[in-house]
Structures are given as C-alpha cells and as structure tokens.
Amino acid sequence: xxxxxxxxxxxxxxxxxxxxxxxxxxxxxxxxxxxxxxxxxxxxxxxxxxxxxxxxxxxxxxxxxxxxxxxxxxxxxxxxxxxxxxxxxxxxxxxxxxxxxxxxxxxxxxxxxxxxxxxxxxxxxxxxxxxxxxxxxxxxxxxxxxxxxxxxxxxxxxxxxxxxxxxxxxxxxxxxxxxxxxxxxxxxxxxxxxxxxxxxxxxxxxxxxxxxxxxxx
Numbered sequence: 001x002x003x004x005x006x007x008x009x010x011x012x013x014x015x016x017x018x019x020x021x022x023x024x025x026x027x028x029x030x031x032x033x034x035x036x037x038x039x040x041x042x043x044x045x046x047x048x049x050x051x052x053x054x055x056x057x058x059x060x061x062x063x064x065x066x067x068x069x070x071x072x073x074x075x076x077x078x079x080x081x082x083x084x085x086x087x088x089x090x091x092x093x094x095x096x097x098x099x100x101x102x103x104x105x106x107x108x109x110x111x112x113x114x115x116x117x118x119x120x121x122x123x124x125x126x127x128x129x130x131x132x133x134x135x136x137x138x139x140x141x142x143x144x145x146x147x148x149x150x151x152x153x154x155x156x157x158x159x160x161x162x163x164x165x166x167x168x169x170x171x172x173x174x175x176x177x178x179x180x181x182x183x184x185x186x187x188x189x190x191x192x193x194x195x196x197x198x199x200x201x202x203x204x205x206x207x208x209x210x211x212x213x214x215x216x217x
Contacts, residue, residue: 020096059101063110066090079121098151153194168192
C-alpha cells in the first residue's frame with residue numbers, strides 16, 4: 001500500500017490561501033485544510049503548531065509575493081508608495097487575508113522584507129533616528145487599515161453589495177432633514193464607502209507622506 005503523500009510547507013500554505021479566498025479566519029480550520037489536502041490534521045501540526053501560526057504564515061506568504069521582484073527606485077516617497085501599492089494589489093487578490101494580516105500580523109520573511117524597505121525609505125528622509133520607529137508604525141497602521149477596509153468590500157457577493165447599496169440610498173436620500181440637516185443637505189453628493197477606493201487610497205497615503213515630509217529638518 002502506497003504511503004500517504006507528504007505535503008511541503010509551501011503547498012500547505014498555497015492550499016490554505018485558496019480556502020481563505022471564500023471563507024474567513026473564524027470558519028477556516030486546520031481540519032478543513034487537511035480534508036482539502038487529503039490528509040489528516042496531525043500531519044499539518046508537524047508544520048504549524050496551531051491555527052494562528054498557520055494563518056500568520058499564510059499572510060506572510062502574501063507579503064513575500066508582493067515584494068517578489070521589487071527593486072527600490074526613486075525617492076523615499078516613491079519607494080513607500082510603490083511598496084504600499086504592491087501590498088494593496090497582493091491583498092486585493094486575496095481579500096480575506098487582508099483582515100488576517102491586520103489581526104494576526106506576521107514575523108516571517110515577507111514581513112521582514114516590507115519592514116526593511118519602509119524603514120530604509122524613512123531612514124533616507126533625514127529624519128532623526130529616534131523618530132523613525134514611530135513614523136514607521138503610524139504609516140504601517142494606516143496602510144494596513146486602508147487595505148483591510150478595501151478588501152472588506154471585495155469579499156461581498158454581488159447580491160450583498162447591491163443590498164448594501166440599497167440600504168445606503170435609503171439611509172442617505174431618505175434622511176429626515178429636521179433630524180439630520182447636514183446629511184439631507186449633502187445627500188446627493190455623499191458617496192458610499194466602496195466608491196473610488198483607489199483614489200481615496202492614493203490621496204490618504206500622499207497626505208500622510210506629506211506630513212512626514214513636513215517634519216524633515
């Protein structure tokens with residue numbers, strides 16, 4: 001009788017990423033992953049101690065893929081912008097994993113690649129060394145939040161999206177002007193949360209980088 005196939009860590013992570021395309025972290029389980037691979041859970045625990053460690057590794061694999069082939073180019077703002085857009089694109093293809101990245105974080109190679117590039121870019125600004133860690137932290141929190149927010153829209157089915165749009169129209173256009181005067185006044189111009197995400201991402205990131213630039217001695 002042939003022995004059970006041994007799956008590599010990379011194959012396990014790729015299969016986990018595919019499963020997470022259509023499910024969230026709560027419904028995902030090591031048992032489901034094992035079933036998809038045609039093996040038992042115990043064989044996967046030889047690679048990962050628990051579900052959280054596995055999810056972190058999956059998120060880190062997305063980060064590593066985002067940085068694959070990246071070469072620093074341009075000034076510090078261009079480098080940070082290019083890195084942020086690479087992350088946005090990578091998690092746009094795996095929207096369920098964007099929330100996992102923000103929730104669980106990562107300490108693998110992918111995470112180190114992102115951290116190194118952002119820190120190197122901030123280091124090139126001429127800011128005092130003692131300011132760079134805080135600037136780095138604020139910048140990464142902003143980018144992760146923007147990516148997770150956008151990815152949340154990307155996980156909706158067409159039916160769910162249309163239902164949300166209808167609720168938005170009712171909430172905005174049907175607002176009582178006596179109780180919600182500002183909302184009623186701007187109702188025709190207010191855009192739903194999912195509108196013009198790319199433009200909003202670019203503008204918010206650019207504004208934050210401008211604040212950093214203003215602090216450079």
